[in-house]
Amino acid sequence: MDFGILSVIIFLPMFVAFLMLILPFGAKGTRNAAFLTAVVIFMLVSVVYYNFELYGFMQFSEHYEWISTYGINYSIGIDGFSLIILMLIAILIPCAYLWLWDGRTKGYWVSMLLIQTGITGTLFSQDLILFYFFWEAMLLPVFMIIGMFGTGNRVFSTIKITVYTMMGSLFMLISILYLGVAFFENYGFWSFALSDIIQIQNLSKTEEIWLFVGFMIAFAIKIPLFPFHTWLLETYSNSPTGGVFLLSSIMAKLGVYGIVRFVMPIFPELYKEFAPYFVWIGIFGLIYFGIAALMQTNIKKMFAYSSASHLGFIVTGIFSLNAYGMTGAAFLIIAHAMATGGLFLLVGKMEYNLGTKSIPDLGGIAKKAPMFTTFFAIMVLCIVGLPGTNGFVSEFLIILGAFGFSPSAGIVSAFTVLIAASFMFWMFQKAILVDSGNDTSKMKDLNLKETMGMIPLAFLIIAMGIYPDWFFYKIEPTIQHYIVDILEIRNY
Amino acid sequence: MNVPDFIYLLPLFLVIVGALTLMIISTFKTITIKKGATVTLLFLLLAFFANMYNLNSSDNIYSVYPFVEIFNKMIIVDTFSGYFSAILILGAILTILIGLHYFEKHKGFTVEFFSIFLFSLFGMMFLVHANELISAFIALEITSISLYIMIGFEKVIDRRVEASYRYLVLGSLAGVFYLLGASFIYGSTGTTTIGIIGDMTLNTFETNYQLLIIGGTMIFITFLFKIAAFPFQNWALDVYDGAPLPVTAYMAATFKAAIFGFILRLVIVDFDLIRDFWDDVLIYIIILTLAYGSFLTIVQKSLKRMLIASSIVHTGYLLIAFTSIGMIGESAASSIIFYLVAYLLSALGAFGLIAYISSNDHLRITYDDFRGFARIRPYMAAMLSIFMLSLAGIPATIGFIGKFYIFTGAIESGNTILAIVGILATFISVYYYFKLIAIMYFYKSVEMTNVPPLKGVAPLVIAGIALMIIWGGIGNTLIAYFPGVDFLIDMAKLSYESLFIG
Numbered sequence: 003m004d005f006g007i008l009s010v011i012i013f014l015p016m017f018v019a020f021l022m023l024i025l026p027f028g029a030k031g032t033r034n035a036a037f038l039t040a041v042v043i044f045m046l047v048s049v050v051y052y053n054f055e056l057y058g059f060m061q062f063s064e065h066y067e068w069i070s071t072y073g074i075n076y077s078i079g080i081d082g083f084s085l086i087i088l089m090l091i092a093i094l095i096p097c098a099y100l101w102l103w104d105g106r107t108k109g110y111w112v113s114m115l116l117i118q119t120g121i122t123g124t125l126f127s128q129d130l131i132l133f134y135f136f137w138e139a140m141l142l143p144v145f146m147i148i149g150m151f152g153t154g155n156r157v158f159s160t161i162k163i164t165v166y167t168m169m170g171s172l173f174m175l176i177s178i179l180y181l182g183v184a185f186f187e188n189y190g191f192w193s194f195a196l197s198d199i200i201q202i203q204n205l206s207k208t209e210e211i212w213l214f215v216g217f218m219i220a221f222a223i224k225i226p227l228f229p230f231h232t233w234l235l236e237t238y239s240n241s242p243t244g245g246v247f248l249l250s251s252i253m254a255k256l257g258v259y260g261i262v263r264f265v266m267p268i269f270p271e272l273y274k275e276f277a278p279y280f281v282w283i284g285i286f287g288l289i290y291f292g293i294a295a296l297m298q299t300n301i302k303k304m305f306a307y308s309s310a311s312h313l314g315f316i317v318t319g320i321f322s323l324n325a326y327g328m329t330g331a332a333f334l335i336i337a338h339a340m341a342t343g344g345l346f347l348l349v350g351k352m353e354y355n356l357g358t359k360s361i362p363d364l365g366g367i368a369k370k371a372p373m374f375t376t377f378f379a380i381m382v383l384c385i386v387g388l389p390g391t392n393g394f395v396s397e398f399l400i401i402l403g404a405f406g407f408s409p410s411a412g413i414v415s416a417f418t419v420l421i422a423a424s425f426m427f428w429m430f431q432k433a434i435l436v437d438s439g440n441d442t443s444k445m446k447d448l449n450l451k452e453t454m455g456m457i458p459l460a461f462l463i464i465a466m467g468i469y470p471d472w473f474f475y476k477i478e479p480t481i482q483h484y485i486v487d488i489l490e491i492r493n494y
Numbered sequence: 495m496n497v498p499d500f501i502y503l504l505p506l507f508l509v510i511v512g513a514l515t516l517m518i519i520s521t522f523k524t525i526t527i528k529k530g531a532t533v534t535l536l537f538l539l540l541a542f543f544a545n546m547y548n549l550n551s552s553d554n555i556y557s558v559y560p561f562v563e564i565f566n567k568m569i570i571v572d573t574f575s576g577y578f579s580a581i582l583i584l585g586a587i588l589t590i591l592i593g594l595h596y597f598e599k600h601k602g603f604t605v606e607f608f609s610i611f612l613f614s615l616f617g618m619m620f621l622v623h624a625n626e627l628i629s630a631f632i633a634l635e636i637t638s639i640s641l642y643i644m645i646g647f648e649k650v651i652d653r654r655v656e657a658s659y660r661y662l663v664l665g666s667l668a669g670v671f672y673l674l675g676a677s678f679i680y681g682s683t684g685t686t687t688i689g690i691i692g693d694m695t696l697n698t699f700e701t702n703y704q705l706l707i708i709g710g711t712m713i714f715i716t717f718l719f720k721i722a723a724f725p726f727q728n729w730a731l732d733v734y735d736g737a738p739l740p741v742t743a744y745m746a747a748t749f750k751a752a753i754f755g756f757i758l759r760l761v762i763v764d765f766d767l768i769r770d771f772w773d774d775v776l777i778y779i780i781i782l783t784l785a786y787g788s789f790l791t792i793v794q795k796s797l798k799r800m801l802i803a804s805s806i807v808h809t810g811y812l813l814i815a816f817t818s819i820g821m822i823g824e825s826a827a828s829s830i831i832f833y834l835v836a837y838l839l840s841a842l843g844a845f846g847l848i849a850y851i852s853s854n855d856h857l858r859i860t861y862d863d864f865r866g867f868a869r870i871r872p873y874m875a876a877m878l879s880i881f882m883l884s885l886a887g888i889p890a891t892i893g894f895i896g897k898f899y900i901f902t903g904a905i906e907s908g909n910t911i912l913a914i915v916g917i918l919a920t921f922i923s924v925y926y927y928f929k930l931i932a933i934m935y936f937y938k939s940v941e942m943t944n945v946p947p948l949k950g951v952a953p954l955v956i957a958g959i960a961l962m963i964i965w966g967g968i969g970n971t972l973i974a975y976f977p978g979v980d981f982l983i984d985m986a987k988l989s990y991e992s993l994f995i996g
Binding site: 069070071072131134135136138139142145146149150156157160161164165168169172173175176179180182183186187 | 883888889890894895898899901902905906910913914917918920921924925928929931932935936937979980983984987
């Protein structure tokens, strides 16, 4: 794989996007090109997945000089943790494209392509400045797609999410620069490479805490962790379907990814020291957002909170400092992305067909659209964590991890996972199953493309629930490496 | 040195000859604005190439006093002045190109304008070559007087004349401070030659430090006035707003670079000892400049005034690097130079494009006028977005790299607090720059009459600037022989070194 397969995966969508901007293709042509790109990338990613060796270090690395005066390099690579998120992205995006097939403009597709570049670039970066570069660059197409194609008070939502995430990013930038300078003072040459930055010796504890906070704010806003979630509701409910799909199923996960990739190796001591707080913040988020979701009648808002609730649980997993919790978190990232992403697509269709997303106005959809209902049910069951879905496996593992961390955390999380069940089943019954007398006759069932788009997700949700080992073995060495080498925990 | 002294002064000489030529030919009726601009460009290009020849001819760095028997050590030609001259000439070329359409459409402009334009450029180039306080003052005044005329050139419009007078009065007052400062310095050291002042402060015990510090501070006040830093910023908004847009762009970007070019030389070479005295004050000045500038920018409704007010914020960023000079001279100085280039490109692009859009009428352009602009002129909206992103310092633009250097330098020199304040100002700037993008893209279009189409030289040049900005943000030295970010910063470092070999 020495032709730079990762670079191709990053830049192909961007290249196509610019090509489409210049060439006089309409919305349809752009869409076809975008879909083709996504499929090609899926194939490339499959090659990467197949060739990925079973050890926990960076693979497929590429390295070019960029701004050599300051030791900033274009340096990318993946390990097991990035690999599974990459695989996830590669599967989700073409599926989503099938769903967004009709009625989108050219600008929409170009934005989607650019977002894909931003996401994969963020995922591969092994240099802090490069990471920041993609992290920020990702924001722009998101800004565009919400502002141009959103609903409701979209301009306000757009400015709000931009200002919010920008604030986090800028704190992170300060931390990155500070680390770079610290490295320079320590070793006498400039470097922002992650592998160099982790060797800094000369930071005092106070400095480390501030830097840690700088990074964590950026990631906590993106995830969003309580109390940085106030952008969430408006953004999710005013975004167009494609935007909210990417935000919830992929970009939120990048916040978690950032914690694991950067915060953990750079500040291993603080990571362990502050882990109890974050475990509890995660559990608190699980409960808080769960209760908030209970009170929503707008389906999109309910899913927004349910999504935040699960992300809190993922954070609990990665801070549980043991292999169960971390593997569970990695697994939940996938499970949740598929289920929530799928649900947002399904709801988007429902909103498009019926013009409403409010639960009291719905009902009786099961009869009109059996296929729709089936997939909806699978996604709901995955979110709830029914055995047989990957949602169960991951939640079970995180609860085990939480028990390993402290029994009280384990007990609380074991009970509170059930909150999801209460609102999900209630919503599913009210909105889909029971005939409430509302006129929902305009609801159409899935067409062929939409079905094709849902099948991979549903299949994986079940397959990963039944044979989780098939999917664990690629990530296991990486988790091992995190815990033993980076966090230096021996008895996990 | 086998190159004759004359070659070193050729860029300066070409510019002044160009100015005189234009003055003579402007009396002929057959010379239109377009022809005048062509002649101007011709001389500018010649000067640019002569300057590049000087920069390239010596393999490494150089520093000479041309015609030392005539000028004594008044004029210095080194890599530093060469690099700055390149920036200034480039700024002038771009100003002429992007302003061409504006100059043609507006009745007030005649060919003499270009002559005065070249005089002002001559003053700026002289300023960065000046190695002596009084010649620097002359250079500064040549520039300033030319600018007074250029601002009020469209004398049919009252606003222009008012701005011109205001600048004349205030600028002269600031000039007086400079002269007084220079005479104090002469009084304490017995010389006005840069380099020798520094030696005197180091070597003799008899130097009157109080007088030197007062003199230095007075010069410094003029400097703060000219770059519109707090508390001398208020004139900027009215004067720049009253000036024709291309002139505003020229002043905000190019003139600022020239001022920084001189003051950097003065501070780095000479004022080592007394710089510490200013550093504490400067920190407050920076914080206030950033805070007040951000506030001024947020409240503006007119796009032109917003860009002007935000130039005060950019001055604040530049001053952040300025405080770091004592600790990390080389990287601080080079980050200032780099940021000047980055700002020059972004500001010229933004001002130039707005000038082009508004060139068919005399309207003040407000944010609201740009509602849905992306639907009428998608390419122009895209370019304007690129400029806004670069000014806000978003990655993939040259503005990000510029801010990266400045903030890294601030942290490196121990001024983390300034870096944080700078970041906060950046954060606020996201609001007012993104607002324009949001307005252009997220609304239905309003009728915008008289927007010129995307044709002719000006839009092409503006598109070129947009590409340069992107290249500056992502480009590297992978593509051989094509200058990227590294080239600019390495060149800046060389020019810093050249200050010490004279």
